[in-house]
Amino acid sequence: MTDKKMVETLIYTKSESLTELGTHYCPGCTHGISHRLIAEVIDEMGVREDTIGIAPVGCAVFAYDYFNMDFAEAAHGRAPAMATGLKRVNPDKIVFTYQGDGDLASIGAAEIMHTAGRGENITVIFINNAIYGMTGGQMAPTTLPGQKTTSTPLGRDIEMHGFPMRMCEILSQLDGASYVVRRSLHNVANIRKAKKAIRQAFEVQRQGLGFSMVELLSSCPTNWGMTADEALKWVGESMVEAYPLGDYKVSPEIKGMKKGGGG
Amino acid sequence: MAKELLKGNHAFAEAAIRAGCEAYFGYPITPQTEALEHMSKRMPELGRVFLQAESEVAAINMVYGAACAGVRVMSSSSSPGVSLMMEGLSYIAGSELPVVLVDIMRGGPGLGNIAPSQGDYNQIVKGGGHGDYRPIVLAPASVQEFIDLTVEAFDLAEKYRCIVIILADGSLGQMMEPAELPEMREVRRFEERPPWSLSGAKGRTPNVISSFYLDPLNEEEVNRRLMAKQAEIEANEIRFRELMLDDAEIAVVAFGTSGRIAQSAIKNAREEGIRVGLLRPISLYPFPYERIRQLGDNVKEILVVEMNSGQMLGDVRIGIEGRIPISFYGRQGGVVPMPDEVLEEIQKVNSRSSAS
Structure with a gap:
């Protein structure tokens, strides 16, 4: 008998910038991918111990439990203002906000506009899934015309609700804005571009x-009433059409x- | 330091700087704007942070962010602006962060006017934002006291990790008086920031600052911790001034500018032989209930004077527990009572209580 040696090659591991905790996100939701990409970037840059994150109100409210770094929890939409305060007294730290579309484009529209206008030296990760996730699928400022939500049961009527932002x-x-890009998370090729x-x-x-x-077109299969695959397909087709990358x-x-x- | 002629708004702003305030975020609103202007010049000169926010909503959230970093931070505003800050203040209270806010009250409700008022007593003293919390509230009656309380506010905020609000009115913000500023205190070095602050998790487990507790039992635990802190504050931080109460038959209770006006009225009443004294609460939360209770044993009647429709009056009633009559004199909407009006009220109370 020959001596059989097992050779193990580590090809994938949890990022140091993520905690051991499993997330509460629904199956097929792309929040997990966004978290992972941010964590990989922070690991690769070696700045985990110098980074402070700000979590939103919305599905990602528990981001502070999933990221292995200093974190604060903002009021709905106010993360950019909070990040401004934190960054101004911590100019040497990396400060980022993680915000959904209701948070950033609706209730926090003023805060994001002025933070960008001031050229505040922070990073914003903007998750656009065209719906309010945590409250159960109501219309977001990014909801597409005709899209059914629990508060637009007949579909978003632009005569009544206006147009997506x-x-x-x-x-x-x-x-004041230096780097503003849109990427999508609906397939591997786009996920790689998003990470860049x-x-x-x-x-x-x-x-x-x-x-x-960085705006990330994201999926919400639960509130869209789709399977995970259907949801990704909808991102790649309908959302990319409405929100060009x-x-x-x-x-x-x-x-x-x-x-x-630049990806 | 020698006395100099100082405007209230400039004085508290400079006092905050000298107390080691490292960051100020605000938005222009009359009658407190001179404070923001003072900060805009002085803070950058000293290498500290000044930022004019896009709204009071943003300003208080910038304060929230900077407070997370463990630096001395403040804002100031006036009634309508402070209403906009209530959301952020509630988050700051829930996150147990030390923050100082100055409210230069003006006439209301609504847009109201820019004249001095005390109409926000209930809003500020009883909490203000949503949820179960109380800020420490201090009410000055002179520019000197404004300076002293501002310095003290930063120490108290850090001692209890809570919000301290200085509740003043438009006249205190705008008046000029000789006053003495404290010595300059340097801002805290990065290494001296508190262990709970967000500074990057270097060689330690991450710090998280949040007011979110999905499990009601966990939230109740936070509420109980806040209650315990309040009990400590109520035991240690009651502040008031009194004048000529030793032999008084009538006690006037008034805070801030009303207290100062009442003081003039009381001196005139004494000249007429009326045995009247003044209790001026300085800490509105914690409120000096015990001292009010004692007054109920020692005087025949209480007169409460406020620049509102009777808000602190409720707290005086709690202290008196219905044992003696309480009358009220108030002017509203930005009207400041004259000492003669207060004197007249004292005379009325006196003739009533002498007759009984």
């Missing part, structure tokens, strides 16, 4: 180049940066 397009008009953009956004902050935001604002200083990639 495209936050990347709006914020990219502000001189998140890395770039954190690099922008590390180099003191100002406000950075791309770089909406990349300041000249960022284009001159050596490291990182």
